[in-house]
Amino acid sequence: MTDAPVLEVTDARVSYGGIAAVKGVSLDVRAGEIVTLIGANGAGKTSTLKSIVGLVPLKTGSVKIFGQDIRAEKTHEIVARGVALVPEGRAIFGNLTVRENLQLGGFLRRDPAHQKRALERCVRLFPRLGERLSQEGGTLSGGEQQMLAIARAIMAEPKLLLLDEPSLGLAPKIVQEVFAAIAEIAASGITILLVEQNTRLALKTANRAYVLVTGEIVLSGESRALQQDPRIRAAYLGEDVHG
C-alpha cells in the first residue's frame, strides 16, 4: 500500500474498431510527482488517459491505482478511488451554473461542510470563478472554462489528477495562470499526470516525462534530462517541427 505507485499502467493497449491507438504503454506515477506524457497529435495520449479512468476499454494490459487492479471497474468506481480527469475540451456542463458545475465535481463528497470548504478552496485558487458562480458555465471564456474544469476536478479532493491538454486553445497569459494553479495543486499534495502538446511548458512543469509516438513510449526520464536530449530538442522544442 505505502510503496505502491499512485498509478501504474502496464502494457496498455487500446483499439478503436481494429485500429490500434495505444500499443503497449507502460508508465508509473509516484505519490507527489508531476509526470507528463508528451507527444504529437494522435500519438495516443488522450486514449491512454481515457483507458485509465475506464472511459475506453483496455484491450490488454492493466491499470493499478495504489496497487489495486481497476481494469474491471466502471468510471464512477475509479473516480471513487480518488482519480479525477480534466478531459480534453473541458466538458463543462454548459447550461448549469458555475456553482452547480463545482458541486457536481464533489458529487461523491456531498456533505455540506465538505462542499463549502472545497468550493472556497477552488475560489481561492481561481478568484475569477468566484465572481461568476451563478453564471452558466457555457458563458465563460475558454480560459475560465479550463479553470472551471480543473476546479471541478479537485472538488472531490482526488489523490491523482489527470490533466488532458490544459493549455489547448488558450492565450499565453491564461496558460501561465492555469499552470501556476496546477503547480499549486501539486504543492498541496495531489499527484498529477499531465498530458500536453506544449512540450516546453510540460517539461518545465513536470518532474518526469514519457514521450509517446504513435501509441508507443519511445523515451522517458527526468524532465531536466529530456530538456537537453537532442532528439527532444529536434522533434518537440522547435528546432524541427516536422518530427
Added chain:
Amino acid sequence: MSQFFQQVINGLSLGSIYALIALGYTMVYGILKLINFAHSEVFMVGAYTGFYAAGALGIEGLEQRGAAFPLYLALVVLLVAMSASALLGVLVERLAYRPVRSAPRLTPLITAIGVSLLLQNLGMLVFTPNPRRYPPIIKEVRFELGGVIVTNIKLTIFLVTLALMAGLWYLVQRTWTGRAMRAVSVNLDAAKLMGIDTNRTISATFAIGSALAAAGGILFGLDQITINPLMGTLTGLKAFVAAVLGGIGNIPGAVVGGLLIGLAEQLVAGYVSPDYRDAITFVILIVILILRPEGILGVVRQEKV
C-alpha cells in the same frame, strides 16, 4: 363567451394530462436521445393499476352504498399506480434499452416500438380488450361559474398536475439526483467523471417519468370515464407531439406544449367540429416542424464534432 371559457377550462385540464405524459418523453429524450415509444403503454398500465387498486380498496361497495371514496385512499391509489409504472419504466429500460444503448440510434428506436407493441398486446391479454368504466375515485361535483360548468374533477386534474410539476422542479433543480440527471443529459462521459453512476441516474429518470405518466393515466380515467389497453396510442402520440412542440428534451417546454395541445384540441372541438379534434394535433406538429423544428422553448443544438 362562456363557451370559450368552457373550452379553455376543458382544454387546460386535458392539456395537463398531456403535459404529465410529455414530461416522461422529454426527460428520457434529454438524457438518452431516445424516443421511448413504450411510454404510452406505461401511461396505460398506470391507469389500469389505479383501476385495480381502487377495486381492491373496495370502491364498488362504497359506490353501491352511495358513499364517497375517501381522499386518503385516492392518494393511496395514486401512489400505488405511480410506483407500479415507475417499476415498469425501469424494467423496460433495463431489459430492452440498456442492452442496445451503444448500438446505432435506429436500433433503440425500433426496440422502443417493439416494446410498445408488446405491452399493448400484453395489456389486451391481461386486462382484456374491453373498455372499462373508471371507478369514481373522486366523486364528481359540478358547479357553475358565470355560465361555465366546472367540475371538481377538472380542478383536481389541474391541482394534481401543478403539485407534481412543483415536485419535479424541486427534484431536478435542488437535489443531487436532479443535478446528476442534468449533468448526464449534457455530457454522459463528463458525468461519469464526476463519479456519477450514470446507469442509476438513467433508471431514476425512467422511474420519475413513468410515475408522472401513471398519474396522467389516473387523471385521464377520471376525466374520460373509460379506459382500454389501447388508450395509450393516441394520447401518448399527442403527448409526444406536445413534447416536440415545446422543444424535446426541455422540461418546461413539455408543460407548455401539453397545455397548448390540450387547448387547441378543445377549441377546435368546440368551434370547428369535434371530428377534427385529433387532427389538429398533427396539423400543429407539421407546422412546428416546418417553422421551428427545435420547438417553442428548444434551442438549436450544435452537433458535437
